[in-house]
Amino acid sequence: MRAKDNSSEGSSRAPKRVHSGRYLAIIPGVLLLLGLSVFPSVYALIVSFQKWILTDPNGRHFNGLDNYKDILLGSEFWHTLKITLLFVILTVVIESLLAYGIALIFFRPMPFHRVMRALILLPMLTAPIVVGMLARFMFDSQFGIINRFTEIIGLGRHDFLSGLNTAFPVIIIVDIWQWTPFLFLIFLAAMQSVPEELIEAAKLDGASKFEVIKNIFLPLMKYPLLVGITLRLIDSFRVYDLIYATTRGGPINLTSTMSWSIYDSGFKVLNIGIASAYSFLFLITVLIVSGIFLRQLSKENEER
Amino acid sequence: MEVTPIKKHRRGLGGLAVVIALATAISTVNLTQANAAITLNTIFLPATWGTVVKETLAPEYEKLTGVKVNVQLIGRDEIHQKMATLFAAQDSSYDIFNLDYSWIPEFGRAGFLVPLDSILSDADKADFLPKALAVGTYNKQLLGLPQTIHPALLWYRSDLYNDAKIKAQYKKDTGTQLVVPKTMNVWEKQAAWFNGKTLNGAKVYGWAAQAAKGYGNVHTWLSFAYSYGCEPLNATFTKSQLSSRKCINATTQWNKMMKLMPPGANDFTYDSVTQAAQQGTIATAIQWSWGAFATDIPDASKTVGKWSFAQIPGGDGAKGVSHLASWVISLSKFSKNQDEAKKFIAWLETKKNDVTQASLGGGDPVRTSSYSDKTLTGEKLAGTSIDRFRRYPAVLLAMATTKPRPFFPGEEAWETLLSTELSAISLGQKTVAIGSKAADSTIDKFLKG
Amino acid sequence: MSQKFHRKPRALDHLRFVLGLLVTLIFIFPVAWMIATGFKTGNQAFSNSTSFFFKPSLDNYREVFFKSDFKSGIMTSLQAVSISVVLTVCLASGIAYPMARFPSKGMNRLASWIISLRIVPPIVTIIPLFLLLRTVKLTGSIWSLVLVYTFMNMPLAIWLLRGFFKEVPREIEEAAEIDGLDGKRIFLKIVLPLSAPGVVATALLSFVFAWNDFLFANILSGATTRTATVGLTEFVTPVGTAWTTIMAAGTIVVIPVWVAALFAQKYLVRGLTMGSVK
Structure with missing residues (x-):
């Protein structure tokens, strides 16, 4: 990824002698990574061309492109693709904006800012399955605290997690609650690494607060912003625990993301062939979307 | 970022080492405990009939026979998923499963369940509610012994x-x-x-x-x-x-x-x-x-x-x-303790234990005779004259036509x-x-x- | 960060403080609610009036520790996760150090491949991994979890460690080399101690991610290897959800991570921001 940098660095700084021992240390780790990625992937690729239901006594047999055809010609796949992309885009965009705002609040020290920062980090450290359970408890239509709040402020009671118009937004809100702190942390660190002199200089030149943000913060923070958002993007595709604990893809299939659908077809319907084919289609989707950001990232990286 | 000498971080590293040492020590203790006597590993539904087995009947069985029965309570969807994946992996770590009867054909067709016909006498077979036995039977083999019915x-x-x-x-x-x-x-x-x-x-x-x-x-x-x-x-x-x-x-x-x-x-x-x-x-x-x-x-x-x-x-x-809803008890083909497991399954559904389970608040009985058993029909709600099991006549009636x-x-x-x-x-x-x-x-x- | 105190209009400072407080409240309210609910009885939690004030009870914790299998779940998690953290740090260092110190075209290609593994969603990996572990008969064993967690954490660990090792001044190593130390000793005696904070940060993050995992554990765990996160779902039953017990168990699941993070906040923040900010 940092080809340009490193080649120059390598020639001027690396010692002349070649130690084979250096490379020996790599082997165990690389073997583990290879063993647990390449072999299973090839196996799964083969399975994706097979008809294989886990409890079918007839075992499995090749059925060519049938699994892919079934998935791509059905409406379910396109629906989950839409849901997934919508989820990823909405969460990443909203989380980024919020995180940026919160980072601006915490940029300068204030009383208790360390304590507050530590407390804000709690959601992202909480196991997603716990967050999911907690969400189900709090949004419950009978005794959930959220319903009590909405009742008090006059919005009435709602079946948040089973309502046609509320389930998906609620999932997004919970994700935002959990992961905004992650971006906040990265953005804050990025802001604090902006040299103070630059800000002072700009202020002396009579720049407004907005201009400082626009002309100094954003350009200098471009790389950290990109890294944070890319990481978040990759992780947002993974949402599973939250859906497992709350809506299980419902109501109907309105919160059925690709992750959830793969789980459903693989471990509920036990159709391993379809689930494998689905997985590859999902992987391609993730690679395309995150590829855009990764390419930008490596371009930035080379410029630095 | 300036370089910090190791001294400052000794505490963090030390703490990590202690945690790891502790965890390893505990894991070895667990291993030595495991091979004491025969242990049956079972999964039951965390409904009252599962809790009764876990809290009362399994300990009682251990006292009677010395066979330890380890009961794990796992939700419905999880049991299905667990069985499917464990069977596919030919895993022998569980012996007995509590099944929703609707999975009997699926796992039965795959040959994952051991026939249990031999554990029931003819008298037993005549006593079990016919519809309850029917849903445990696939391809003329009894693959799941009914534990409770609830139409x-x-x-x-x-x-x-x-x-x-x-x-x-x-x-x-x-x-x-x-x-x-x-x-x-x-x-x-x-x-x-x-x-x-x-x-x-x-x-x-x-x-x-x-x-x-x-x-x-x-x-x-x-x-x-x-x-x-x-x-x-x-x-x-x-x-x-x-x-x-x-x-x-x-x-x-x-x-x-x-x-x-x-x-x-x-x-x-x-x-x-x-x-x-x-x-x-x-x-x-x-x-x-x-x-x-x-x-x-x-x-x-x-x-x-x-x-x-x-x-x-x-x-x-x-x-x-x-x-009709009903839960049955099945034995895994991959179990290494099949004979012991069969004995335990049969024991759970003897006439006496069918009544005991109901009386302890487990599921409704699966034997016709239990429905007229005096210990059950005579029970009243504490401090009232209301029958505790006043639903039984309706249940028996429903069992005649239920599907x-x-x-x-x-x-x-x-x-x-x-x-x-x-x-x-x-x-x-x-x-x-x-x-x-x-x-x-x-x-x-x-x-x- | 040291000299950033500047006099500003006070009103703005107050506004910032209020906003900061508000934001903090929003982020901690749900977890506070969870902890509080863990100390309530069923009636207190489900009664129609919102109960902020109540007589705390330890019943749920008693239930979790003495009546359920939850503590065995904690033990399993502790074992699988700590073994995998050690394995992750060792194996990842083996790759990250040469990568940081002796960059080459091949190394960069290796790095790109490893980072690309981070992009693959776990649900995509779980089916092939399950099939593989089933073939080698490791499903249901704690080692399946150890392997999977190590695999899962390696890409991030390598990425972080590579950055931390790079920060060690080249000159110190060169001096050691002149003193006649070989590569292994240089790493163990000089580089590792100097990058100890980074190693702790990496170990900590690996711990958090493995401890919080649910997907892998849910599918790979067997009779004796149910983790804490999987054990949590045991309280959701088709015939009733023991919400107060779940909240107590959930609190127990998150407390180790919170405590670890609190004590090592500095490292954690470093780990999380590593690579994005330098």
């Missing part, structure tokens, strides 16, 4: 149905008597009348039943389907018949009734129905017979002794037919497909006709595949 029943609040003032008001409003409904139409009328009324100081809704997507809505819907004479699948399980006239009528009625449930009904699980029943916020319900015990717990319920039980109302001149879910290997997947369409109908996203047609086409595709 769906119509629950009604006797305190409301017997209240003279309410009866009079009902008569005045509708021109008919308020009696326990025998047909769907009468029941609908009553539920609509009750729905939203404040009676004796509490707001009441028409009825409640499991309605959440997943198995919930399908299981409730099935009682409607069977009561309208609707067969969701043809006899050979090759074609979906949801668009047949009878099925459409059943679904239409079910969908109408869904509107008479309390707010939040679309994600009602068994749990939510129980709570509504305990809080007295509903006038009627369709719920598993066995679940009635929860309404008689004084600490949790405001309706102790107030619920009574009747048959599911009939639709369109047909007789009401309840949907299981479609008994074929694809049931779990079928349920998933149907459930999605049913939830689209009840949420108003699709009409009954369109939803049924959509369900037919996805199910047909699945059955063909």
Whole structure:
């Protein structure tokens, strides 16, 4: 990824002698990574061309492109693709904006800012399955605290997690609650690494607060912003625990993301062939979307 | 970032080392403990019949025989997933599973379950409720020994149905008597009348039943389907018949009734129905017979002794037919302790233990004779003259006509497909006709595949 | 960060403080609610009036520790996660150090491949991994979890460690080399101690991610290897959800991570921001 940098660095700084021992240390780790990625992937690729239901006594047999055809010609796949992309885009965009705002609040020290920062980090450290359970408890239509709040402020009671118009937004809100702190942390660190002199200089030149943000913060923070958002993007595709604990893809299939659908077809319907084919289609989707950001990232990286 | 010498971080590293050392020490202790005597590893449902096994019967069995029975309580979907993956991996770490009977064909066809015919004598076989044995049997082999049965029943609040003032008001409003409904139409009328009324100081809704997507809505819907004479699948399980006239009528009625449930009904699980029943916020319900015990717990319920039980109302001149639920006990083909496991399974369902389980608050008995056993029929709710097991006559009656879910290997997947369409109908996203047609086409595709 | 105190209009400072407080409240309210619910009885939690003030009870914790299998779940998690953290740090260092110190075209290609593994969603990996572990008969064993967690954490660990090792001044190593130390000793005696904070940060993050995992554990765990996160779902039953017990168990699941993070906040923040900010 940092080809340009490193080649120059390598020639001027690396010692002349070649130690084979250096490379020996790599082997165990690389073997583990290879063993647990390449072999299973090839196996799964083969399975994706097979008809294989886990409890079918007839075992499995090749059925060519049938699994892919079934998935791509059905409406379910396109629906989950839409849901997934919508989820990823909405969460990443909203989380980024919020995180940026919160980072601006915490940029300068204030009383208790360390304590507050530590407390804000709690959601992202909480196991997603716990967050999911907690969400189900709090949004419950009978005794959930959220319903009590909405009742008090006059919005009435709602079946948040089973309502046609509320389930998906609620999932997004919970994700935002959990992961905004992650971006906040990265953005804050990025802001604090902006040299103070630059800000002072700009202020002396009579720049407004907005201009400082626009002309100094954003350009200098471009790389950290990109890294944070890319990481978040990759992780947002993974949402599973939250859906497992709350809506299980419902109501109907309105919160059925690709992750959830793969789980459903693989471990509920036990159709391993379809689930494998689905997985590859999902992987391609993730690679395309995150590829855009990764390419930008490596371009930035080379410029630095 | 300046370089920090190691000294500063000794504490962090040291702490990490201690945690790891501790964990390793504990794991070795566990290993040495494991091979004491024979241990049977079992999974039961965390319903009362599973808890009874875990807390009372398994310890008792260990005392009697020295065989340790380790009981893990795991939710329904998780049991299915666990069995499928463990069997596929030919895993022998579990011996005994508590199964929803609808998985018997699926795992039975794959040859994962050990036949249990030999553990029952002819006398035993004659004593078990025939419908309970039937759902444990696949390809003429008994693959699951029934542990508990619970046909769906119509629950009604006797305190409301017997209240003279309410009866009079009902008569005045509708021109008919308020009696326990025998047909769907009468029941609908009553539920609509009750729905939203404040009676004796509490707001009441028409009825409640499991309605959440997943198995919930399908299981409730099935009682409607069977009561309208609707067969969701043809006899050979090759074609979906949801668009047949009878099925459409059943679904239409079910969908109408869904509107008479309390707010939040679309994600009602068994749990939510129980709570509504305990809080007295509903006038009627369709719920598993066995679940009635929860309404008689004084600490949790405001309706102790107030619920009574009747048959599911009939639709369109047909007789009401309840949907049968039942949990069975099966033995894994990969178990290394099959003989010991068989002994334990047989012991769990002896006449004595069938009664014991019921009496301890487990599931309803699976043996005909248990239903007339004096220890059960004589029991009263603490401090009252109300029969604790007053549901038993209704249960036995329902057991005569009740019907299981479609008994074929694809049931779990079928349920998933149907459930999605049913939830689209009840949420108003699709009409009954369109939803049924959509369900037919996805199910047909699945059955063909 | 040291000299960033500047006098500003006070009103703005107050506004910032209020906003900061508000934001903090929003982020901690749900977890506070969870902890509080864990100390309530069923009636207190489900009664119709919102109960902020109540008589705390330890019943749920008693239930979790003495009546359920939850503590065995904690033990399993502790074992699988700590073994995998050690394995992750060792194996990842083996790759990250040469990568940081002796970059080459091949090394960069290796780095790109390893980072690309981070992009693959776990649900995509779980089916092939399950099939593989089933073939080698490791499903249901704690080692399946150890392997999977190590695999899962390696890409991030390598990425972080590579950055931390790079920060060690080249000159110190060169001096050591002149003193006649070989590569292994240089790493163990000089580079590792100097990048200890980074190693702790990496170990900590690996711990958090493995401890919080649910997907892998849910599918791979067997009779004796149910983790804490999987054990949590045991309280959701088809016949009733023991919400107060779940909240107590959930609190127990998150407390180790919170405590670890609190004590090592500095490292954690470094780990999380590593690579994005320098």
